[in-house]
Amino acid sequence: MRQSLVSLRHDLDLPIPYAYAGSRIERAAALRGDGTALAALMQDARAGFYVIVGEAILLKKHGENLEPLFSPAEACAFGVAHDKVFLGLLSDGAPRFGIALDTEVIAPQQSGRNLAVIDLRSLAAQGAVAAVHLPPLAAAKAVLGWHARHRFCPNCAAPTKSAHGGWRRDCAACKAEHFPRTDPVVIMLAVAGTGERCVLGRSPRFPKTMWSCLAGFAEPGESIEEAVRREVQEEVGLACSRVRYFASQPWPFPSSLMIGCYARAVTEAIVTDKSEIEDARWFDREELKLMLTRQHPDGLTTPPPISVAHHIVRAFVDWGDSVLR
Numbered sequence: 424m425r426q427s428l429v430s431l432r433h434d435l436d437l438p439i440p441y442a443y444a445g446s447r448i449e450r451a452a453a454l455r456g457d458g459t460a461l462a463a464l465m466q467d468a469r470a471g472f473y474v475i476v477g478e479a480i481l482l483k484k485h486g487e488n489l490e491p492l493f494s495p496a497e498a499c500a501f502g503v504a505h506d507k508v509f510l511g512l513l514s515d516g517a518p519r520f521g522i523a524l525d526t527e528v529i530a531p532q533q534s535g536r537n538l539a540v541i542d543l544r545s546l547a548a549q550g551a552v553a554a555v556h557l558p559p560l561a562a563a564k565a566v567l568g569w570h571a572r573h574r575f576c577p578n579c580a581a582p583t584k585s586a587h588g589g590w591r592r593d594c595a596a597c598k599a600e601h602f603p604r605t606d607p608v609v610i611m612l613a614v615a616g617t618g619e620r621c622v623l624g625r626s627p628r629f630p631k632t633m634w635s636c637l638a639g640f641a642e643p644g645e646s647i648e649e650a651v652r653r654e655v656q657e658e659v660g661l662a663c664s665r666v667r668y669f670a671s672q673p674w675p676f677p678s679s680l681m682i683g684c685y686a687r688a689v690t691e692a693i694v695t696d697k698s699e700i701e702d703a704r705w706f707d708r709e710e711l712k713l714m715l716t717r718q719h720p721d722g723l724t725t726p727p728p729i730s731v732a733h734h735i736v737r738a739f740v741d742w743g744d745s746v747l748r
C-alpha cells in the first residue's frame with residue numbers, strides 16, 4: 424500500500440510556526456486527471472472549500488470567530504466559480520478544494536450572510552484563523568491567482584482552459600500544456616567570519632522599526648548559492664563564500680517560494696544599493712536578541728514569527744556560527 428507522505432513528515436512536529444508551510448493535506452495528484460472522481464469528491468459531504476475573492480480570502484463570521492472552510496452546499500450557493508483547484512485529501516479522506524469567485528459576486532451577498540473578505544497576510548499575522556488552514560489557503564491563492572493571470576497561451580495567444588484538477592492549463596490550438604509556476608526567492612543572513620554578527624537591511628516598505636534579512640529573486644541559470652552571493656553583493660556590496668540552506672516557506676504574493684540561507688561574508692565594508700534597500704548595517708547577536716524579544720532600547724524589531732526571516736535570525740542568535748557548518 425502506498426505510504427502517506429504527510430504521515431512521514433517529521434517537520435510537522437517541530438515548533439516552527441512558519442505561516443503557509445506544514446500542510447496536513449495529501450495532494451493526491453493521481454486523482455487530478457480523473458474528472459469523474461473529482462466530481463464525486465466535490466459532492467462528498469466531508470468536502471471543504473476555500474474561497475478566494477480577487478487577492479483575498481472569503482470567511483464566515485461566527486461572532487468573533489472566522490471560519491474559512493465552506494461546505495459543498497455553501498460553495499454552490501455562491502454561483503459559478505470562475506476557477507477551481509483540487510487541493511487534496513485529509514488523512515480521513517475528506518477532500519479539500521479551492522475556488523475563485525469574483526468580487527462582484529460576493530459583494531451583494533456579504534452583508535446579509537455574515538461574510539468577511541480579508542487578505543491572507545493579515546489572517547496569518549493576526550492568527551485570525553486556525554494555523555492548519557494557512558497552507559491550503561496559500562496553495563489555493565497561488566494556483567487560482569495563476570489561472571487568473573494565464574488565460575491565454577504564451578505560445579500562440581489562443582485562450583487556454585483549466586485541466587488536471589486545476590493544476591494545468593491546456594491550449595486547444597497548439598496543444599501546449601502550461602503549469603503553475605513558483606518563483607524562487609533567496610532570503611539570507613550574511614554572517615561575519617567571527618560568527619558573532621550579521622547584516623540586516625531595511626526596505627522603505629517596512630514598518631519604521633523593522634530590520635530583516637536581505638532577499639531577492641533567483642534568476643534563470645543560477646544556483647541558490649549563486650543567487651545568494653549575487654544578491655548580497657548587489658544590495659550591500661559584501662563578498663560571500665560558503666552558503667548553507669536553512670528552511671523554506673511558500674509565500675503566495677503572488678507565487679514565491681522563500682529559500683532561507685546563511686552566507687559567510689568575507690569582506691566588511693557595507694555599500695548599500697539605495698535603489699533596493701533604504702539602509703543596512705551589522706548587528707551582533709546580543710542586539711538581535713533584544714530585537715527578537717522586543718526589548719531593544721531604540722525599539723528596533725525583527726520580522727514576526729510567521730515569516731521564515733524571523734526564524735533565520737532566531738537560529739543565528741541561538742546557535743551562532745554553527746548555522747554555517
Ligand SMILES: [Zn+2]
Nearest residue numbers: 576579594597
Ligand atoms: Zn497555444
